[in-house]
Amino acid sequence: PCQGFSKTVNNNLNFDHEESKLFFKYVKALKELKPRYFLLENVVMDKWCQDIISGYLGVEPILINSNLVAAQDRERLYWTNIKGVKQPSDKGIVLQDIIQSSFEVEEKYWYDVPFIYHGDDKKVCATLQINGHDILKRVNNLGFKSPTLTACRGGNLQKKVFQAGKCRKLTPQEYERLQTLPDGYTEGISDSQRYNTLGNGWTADVISHILSFIPEKYLYTVVSLFDGISCGQVALNRAGKIYNQYYASEIDKYAIQIAMKNYPHTMQLGSVTGIDWTAFIDRLHIVKKVS
Numbered sequence: 001p002c003q004g005f006s007k008t009v010n011n012n013l014n015f016d017h018e019e020s021k022l023f024f025k026y027v028k029a030l031k032e033l034k035p036r037y038f039l040l041e042n043v044v045m046d047k048w049c050q051d052i053i054s055g056y057l058g059v060e061p062i063l064i065n066s067n068l069v070a071a072q073d074r075e076r077l078y079w080t081n082i083k084g085v086k087q088p089s090d091k092g093i094v095l096q097d098i099i100q101s102s103f104e105v106e107e108k109y110w111y112d113v114p115f116i117y118h119g120d121d122k123k124v125c126a127t128l129q130i131n132g133h134d135i136l137k138r139v140n141n142l143g144f145k146s147p148t149l150t151a152c153r154g155g156n157l158q159k160k161v162f163q164a165g166k167c168r169k170l171t172p173q174e175y176e177r178l179q180t181l182p183d184g185y186t187e188g189i190s191d192s193q194r195y196n197t198l199g200n201g202w203t204a205d206v207i208s209h210i211l212s213f214i215p216e217k218y219l220y221t222v223v224s225l226f227d228g229i230s231c232g233q234v235a236l237n238r239a240g241k242i243y244n245q246y247y248a249s250e251i252d253k254y255a256i257q258i259a260m261k262n263y264p265h266t267m268q269l270g271s272v273t274g275i276d277w278t279a280f281i282d283r284l285h286i287v288k289k290v291s
Helices: 020-033 047-057 172-178 191-199 204-211 231-238 253-262 277-290
Strands: 039-043 062-065 075-080 115-117 124-128 138-140 160-163 166-169 218-225 242-249
Touching: 020 047, 020 218, 020 277, 039 047, 039 204, 047 075, 062 204, 075 204, 124 160, 172 191, 191 253, 204 231, 218 231, 231 253
Parallel strands: 138 160, 218 242
Antiparallel strands: 039 075, 062 075, 115 124, 124 138, 160 166
């Protein structure tokens, strides 16, 4: 969880934030499980916070911007002991490449309010005349990247684009594409929850790129903390990795619903705060003996 570290959050509490404290649950899991490989993702943060995390994990983070593989600006730090990870190649994707046709987009996503148009060469090419913070009024040019997707549940917080001479919200399907997920991946829950879970998710193609540097093809067991909508399983599959068991720790019921819809064999562990890792390891030993 990254909210406590984010520089975009006013009065961020860093390690004093309730969600940021969960980092130490991750550290405990590493000590108990002793995995062959680990991966931790978080936002770009103050250097002193970054250094503390690096000290616990014993590695320095790699900064990767999702805009290399997707039509979204999304800088994130990745701590991993996977050797030799390099930057992904730039695919040169912009919003125009992932957008749905204006004819496909339902009426509910379009704005019928005045706007100010700033020009075809501007990244923010229009400003909606609506109430609220400036960031809610920004309408993005299809020739550029989308701003970073964030967890939101509506209220004009969705990212917006200018298409066919009008302003509209991006659809949940377009959010999926910006996170390099399959179309319809989050279908089955409300739009507001789709936006929210996708904003909290990984860019799958960044993760699959990192995982592709694991030399082994077969991974017996994968444990995913703060699993969300299980973008990790999408990434594992794209990286060509085969695993027998995937254990997930997540508390958001909508995220769990999406994960189980797409990967019904996922074994949900509940909140990371309640996991007995000693009992979990004993369980793994039993499973291995049986198999």
